[in-house]
């Protein structure tokens with residue numbers, strides 16, 4: 473049994489099809505404003521779609537003429553902030569859900585203790601929320617969400633508000649807790665996706681731009697967002713002899729330029745395709761290079777960013793990596809005219825749509 477949602481919300485520019493299998497954790501990623509929180513809102517019942525339907529384990533959550541209110545959906549939403557009831561103890565907070573769905577006081581408390589232990593927070597049971605650290609409060613919130621035994625668990629950036637020392641510990645606990653559970657987790661952090669998710673869905677401007685396992689997405693990104701996660705340059709266009717004919721509006725690459733590279737064997741001429749290559753494969757010159765590199769483009773440096781052990785030189789949608797010594801030698805600075813070159817053997821050209 474699965475969760476499926478195919479829904480639109482016109483005033484947020486949202487039109488999304490999503491499927492989460494039994495026991496599957498899906499990471500929902502995308503730039504700010506892409507629609508991630510709105511998708512959670514639709515599934516949780518905090519927002520009403522103006523088109524489409526959602527079905528969870530054979531039960532329709534919403535659809536034409538049909539609406540199940542949030543508390544009857546068997547969907548739990550965990551947000552960035554723990555949002556515990558301040559006047560209740562931790563145990564009472566976690567027991568609240570089971571109690572309101574009809575468990576006796578004692579059953580609800582036993583249940584709460586079990587889920588607190590599962591979230592590695594058993595020792596916090598008698599505390600008030602005001603006496604908890606951010607990480608502790610988030611453990612309790614996770615226990616509370618699990619205690620409702622939801623068929624679908626929604627997590628909205630659950631680690632984002634935690635400090636860097638605590639996040640890895642909670643991430644490890646979440647990995648254990650999410651194993652075998654149907655969950656949708658919104659995150660900006662590739663580490664969350666790698667550690668917690670079976671599959672990543674990338675949203676761009678309210679639509680699913682691509683999806684795949686973390687491995688697939690990082691090895692062969694097809695959206696600008698996933699290329700950013702993978703740390704690769706990505707140029708879109710159509711398959712052409714020897715590589716890719718670049719589409720318009722991808723400065724500094726002139727429209728129609730052939731980007732020479734290794735074409736995936738399944739790619740047909742004229743088919744929508746992308747070319748991907750690492751910034752580390754890009755060489756920077758101040759004069760047009762002659763000889764071996766087949767791909768050379770004139771560019772103007774936008775900015776230089778420090779990265780581990782090197783500098784990233786950005787020009788339009790391209791990035792190159794240089795050593796600090798090379799940057800000094802080439803006198804690189806914003807506004808500097810340069811040439812970026814990359815060997816065809818370093819460029820992978822593959823279909824813009826996944827085979828699935």
Ligand SMILES: Nc1ncnc2c1ncn2[C@@H]1O[C@H](COP(=O)(O)OP(=O)(O)OP(=O)(O)O)[C@@H](O)[C@H]1O
Nearest residue numbers: 483484485502503504505506507508509510511675
């Ligand atoms: N309360 C609201 N009322 C109307 N429009 C909204 C509201 N909240 C968000 N939007 C719009 O809906 C679109 C999707 O926003 P949403 O918050 O779902 O994106 P997001 O991917 O979660 O972004 P972020 O990463 O910044 O949280 C955006 O265009 C946004 O401006």
